[in-house]
Amino acid sequence: MGNTPDVYAILKNELKGSEAEVLTPGSAGYAESIKRWSEHCEKKAQAVVKVTSSSDISKTLNFAQTNEIPFVVRGGGHSTSGSSSIDDGLVIDLSKMRKVAVDPKAKTIRAEGGTIWEDVDMEAAKFGLATVGGTVNHTDNLISVEIVLASGQLVTASESSHPDLFWAVRGAGQNFGVVTAFTFQGYDQPDPVFAGTLVFLPDKLPQIVRFVNKFHATSDGNQALLWGFSSPPPANAPVVLAQVFYNGSESAGQEFFTDLINLGPVANTTSMIPYEKLNGLLNHAVGFDGRKQFGGGAFKLPLNPAFVQSIHADFLDFVNSHERMNESLILFETIPFTKILEVSNEEMAFSNRGDYYNVATCFKWFDPSLDQEIRDFSRNLLKKASQSAGVVQDEKVRSVEGVGVYGNYANLDVSATDIYGRNAKKLEDLKYKYDPNNLFSRGLRLVPKPLVVVN
Ligand SMILES: Cc1cc2nc3c(=O)[nH]c(=O)nc-3n(C[C@H](O)[C@H](O)[C@H](O)COP(=O)(O)OP(=O)(O)OC[C@H]3O[C@@H](n4cnc5c(N)ncnc54)[C@H](O)[C@@H]3O)c2cc1C
Known part of the structure; x- marks a missing residue:
């Protein structure tokens, strides 16, 4: 230029x-x-x-x-x-731009566009409130956004103001403008929660998978279980990690996870914590050093323990055959989806609603010459891990059940249809309306050709 x-x-x-x-x-x-x-x-x-x-x-x-x-x-x-x-x-x-303002009467939380979840969690907690962010997308959680469009105009998008734009930004916001503020619905969360991490040696994996298989039936929506593989410091040895969450008392939490706790973890950090501390539990494990790559897929329960062991073996073989990759992680996010399915995939751009759970890879390495190899391996591993969900390969199932790839974990090597399914066409049409010159072209591509090209 x-x-x-x-x-x-x-x-x-x-x-x-x-x-x-x-x-x-x-x-x-x-x-x-x-x-x-x-x-x-x-x-x-x-x-x-x-x-x-x-x-x-x-x-x-x-x-x-x-x-x-x-x-x-x-x-x-x-x-x-x-x-x-x-x-x-x-x-x-x-x-x-990280200011957060809570309206305690309306129980709404307005967060500026550069806010991180810690800002939101901490401010909402002062009013005994919490909101839903990240992996769980509740039905009516985002009430409105204030957004600067390509034209430079600041508009509010909500169900009643520019509803088509509001439809688009719930899933594809980065392609439509700069969001200066989000207004979220808050929910009462005055009590602490039971949460923490259990660390197991890999020989416990089959029993852990059997516990997870039961989770599907035993959860009433107030529990979550994120489990997966890594070789974290200081030992740098392979372990199975399970992060547990129970929105209730310590005794109820202990009882819900009792079969898991009784497996004999080598470490157990579970305790009652204020809700706003929950998102910080893994902060120590995800610092700003090194090169990283997220990837996303889907899995369905029940899982076959032998199948999960083979994924673990593939993961370990790869990680162990490269230098300094021990902090890499694959995480099976067993978070109840009943609430998520109350909304259809057509109601907003976000299209990853289905009766399956998300699985994520997060590889960490230091040698730039490995970038492509890691990207390829991650994609293939997730393809294998997603076999149980059957959503990624079958176009028919995909349009009914959701795309099976969580956009927040995706990279730019996927197509708009991979992430937005049947919503991709409508998003393309809306791009011509709200950003005809495709100024916002650096995220996932929604229109065939960016007019302001880079790279
Ligand atoms: C340690 C860790 C844990 C994570 N855990 C979760 C999780 O539990 N659940 C989950 O859903 N995701 C999770 N993620 C993924 C996360 O949601 C994505 O990485 C997300 O893109 C981060 O947003 P950011 O604003 O920090 O990133 P950035 O890199 O700053 O932005 C990401 C994209 O959004 C655009 N963008 C950002 N802000 C705005 C704005 N205000 N207006 C318009 N466009 C904007 C940027 O241009 C860019 O295209 C996690 C990521 C990490 C690193």
Whole structure:
């Protein structure tokens, strides 16, 4: 594009009077600003614009269009697809927009676009509230978004305002604009919960799978069980991890998981904790060092213990034959889906609703020459792990039951149909309405050709 950093002096001038910052290579704070959760997503942007308001965002979008500068949006910087970083353009960085406001009467929570879940959890807890984020997508959880469109206009999207845009952003938001604030429904959560991690030696895997198979019938929606394989420090030896959650008393939690606890874990951190601490339980295991790659698939219960053992063997063989991959993880997320299925896949862009659970890989490594090999291995392993769900291979089942790939774990090597199923066509049509020049083109591609191309 032939832009030199000098062009950013114009942007700085346009943002005068605001607390926004325009960082270019050499500016104090620039190196920190291009850091991402995964090292392979760190790219040397021409400029990082730390915006503070929708007006800053509109001005920056306008500047990028006028000067034909490609851009990306950075929220929390955790994706492993690389879609929030850029080499040859600018980053609209939302990390200064993390305010959370709770309306205790309406029990709603308004979170600015750069908020991370910790901000939301902590502020909501002050009012005895919690909301649903991440893996569980409750029926009516997101009430509205405030979003700056490609035109620079700030609009509210909700069931009653731009409902078609609201349909699109619930699943495909990154393709439609910059969300400056989300308003979530809060739910009463005044009590602590029973949660923690059980660590088992791998010989317990068959019994663990048998316990999981029963979970499907025994859970009433107040429990969750995330279990999987890793070789975490300090021992760096293979273990089976089980993170348990029970929304109730300690005795009820102990009783629900008693068969698992009685298997004899080598470590057990379960206890009663405030709900807002739940999302932080695994923080120590997922720091900002190294290269990482998420991947997603689906599984159905019951699982055959021998089948799971063969996945474990494949995983271990691969991890053990490469340097410093011991912190890699495969996680079977056994989170009840009854509530999720109260909404159909047509009601919003998000299309991963089905009578199956998510399975995720999170590989961690340090040697850049392994990037492609790891991506390929992860894809194949997830294909195998997803066989039990039968959703990924069969187009007919897929459209009825959901796509079987969770968009938050997907990379950019999937198609719009892989993630949005039958909703892909409607999303394409809406792109022409709300972003006709495909300015928001760095995430998963919804339209055949981006007009502002990079790479
Ligand atoms: C340790 C860890 C645990 C995780 N656990 C879960 C989990 O339990 N459940 C789950 O669902 N996911 C989970 N994820 C996946 C996570 O949801 C995705 O990585 C997600 O993309 C992170 O969002 P981010 O804003 O931090 O990432 P970023 O890399 O900043 O952004 C991701 C994409 O969203 C766009 N974007 C971000 N903010 C905005 C905005 N305000 N407006 C418009 N576009 C925006 C970016 O442009 C980019 O395309 C986990 C990830 C990590 C690293």
